[in-house]
Amino acid sequence: MEALHTAPRWTTRTIDSWTRWAPNQWSLRIPRPDNFTFTPGHYARLGLPAHSTSDIVWRPYSIVSAPDDKHLEFLVTLIPHGLFTSQLATLEAGANILLDPGVMGFFVESQLAPGRTLWMLSTGSGLGPYISMLREGGVLRRYESIFVVHSVRTAAELAYANELRALETRHPGVLHYVPVVTRESGSGYLARRIPTMINDGSLEVLLASSLDPAFARVMVCGNPQFTGDMRALLRDRNFQPCRRGLIGSMLFENYWQ
Ligand SMILES: Cc1cc2nc3c(=O)[nH]c(=O)nc-3n(C[C@H](O)[C@H](O)[C@H](O)COP(=O)(O)OP(=O)(O)OC[C@H]3O[C@@H](n4cnc5c(N)ncnc54)[C@H](O)[C@@H]3O)c2cc1C
Numbered sequence: 656m657e658a659l660h661t662a663p664r665w666t667t668r669t670i671d672s673w674t675r676w677a678p679n680q681w682s683l684r685i686p687r688p689d690n691f692t693f694t695p696g697h698y699a700r701l702g703l704p705a706h707s708t709s710d711i712v713w714r715p716y717s718i719v720s721a722p723d724d725k726h727l728e729f730l731v732t733l734i735p736h737g738l739f740t741s742q743l744a745t746l747e748a749g750a751n752i753l754l755d756p757g758v759m760g761f762f763v764e765s766q767l768a769p770g771r772t773l774w775m776l777s778t779g780s781g782l783g784p785y786i787s788m789l790r791e792g793g794v795l796r797r798y799e800s801i802f803v804v805h806s807v808r809t810a811a812e813l814a815y816a817n818e819l820r821a822l823e824t825r826h827p828g829v830l831h832y833v834p835v836v837t838r839e840s841g842s843g844y845l846a847r848r849i850p851t852m853i854n855d856g857s858l859e860v861l862l863a864s865s866l867d868p869a870f871a872r873v874m875v876c877g878n879p880q881f882t883g884d885m886r887a888l889l890r891d892r893n894f895q896p897c898r899r900g901l902i903g904s905m906l907f908e909n910y911w912q
């Protein structure tokens with residue numbers, strides 16, 4: 656009988672490097688397969704063998720690297736007792752991880768109608784897709800102003816802060832990085848949640864720009880309660896969601912249910 660040959664459904668990659676921003680916030684880099692192409696905002700699935708069974712645990716992760724990078728980079732929040740991340744946390748550089756060759760997602764900036772200002776709002780690891788967009792650079796040419804607002808509990812979790820500050824210096828007046836640290840009193844950073852600072856108008860005053868759907872475009876990524884609150888808030892201001900094939904003025908990515 657002739658053997659059946661099917662294309663492998665995943666590929667094994669070696670973790671080349673880790674960046675440990677904080678005990679619970681790490682980035683990893685794996686070599687990008689030659690035929691693996693994506694648009695900033697897409698996510699890929701990473702897999703690890705389950706501890707107790709022969710199954711593989713797969714989880715989606717937004718790609719942080721630029722499309723032309725020879726590596727794929729991911730920013731991962733380590734969840735206490737998380738099925739995938741608690742195992743990931745035990746791996747060193749040189750360990751193997753599985754990569755699903757298909758990329759997925761609709762959190763891409765081209766879903767938005769052309770605008771003048773772009774608000775990139777995130778909590779925790781939700782910053783990742785914006786780093787990919789900024790490294791690719793197209794958004795920096797298309798918008799007059801970009802506001803990257805990143806909310807974390809502690810300052811150590813402000814991943815990519817140095818890169819964002821350097822980019823801010825290279826694009827004066829265009830890129831504005833706004834770190835928010837919510838659980839470290841006296842840190843000197845903004846300390847209130849993003850929807851609170853938008854609701855009371857203080858973030859718009861600080862950035863001297865209004866969240867007006869006539870010219871502002873908003874991307875929101877991370878904690879689902881945050882994205883839910885932002886959706887309601889922006890809907891009240893007449894922002895329009897992006898539906899498949901129909902451009903809009905606000906776009907969301909939830910990292911869990
Ligand atoms: C489209 C998409 C893209 C994603 N991209 C990323 C990414 O780039 N980086 C990333 O860290 N995660 C990302 N996630 C979440 C990721 O897929 C896993 O759910 C997460 O790593 C937890 O897996 P786990 O098996 O360790 O935890 P599980 O045992 O599955 O526990 C899940 C619980 O952990 C919490 N949780 C899950 N993800 C996060 C998170 N990112 N931050 C804080 N708490 C969380 C929630 O309470 C959730 O109910 C993404 C999810 C989706 C749907």
Ligand SMILES: NC(=O)c1ccc[n+]([C@@H]2O[C@H](COP(=O)([O-])OP(=O)(O)OC[C@H]3O[C@@H](n4cnc5c(N)ncnc54)[C@H](OP(=O)(O)O)[C@@H]3O)[C@@H](O)[C@H]2O)c1
Pocket residue numbers: 679732733734735778779780806807808809812835836837838848849850878880881884
């Ligand atoms: N980060 C840590 O130091 C830490 C330590 C131990 C365990 N953990 C566990 O790790 C998991 C992930 O924690 P995480 O800190 O990465 O993610 P997170 O809880 O989503 O918090 C990240 C940021 O999002 C903000 N946020 C949360 N809900 C929001 C909402 N509805 N609207 C606006 N902003 C909101 C948080 O502000 P608030 O601070 O106001 O919530 C914080 O600034 C959780 O299960 C947590 O229990 C985290």
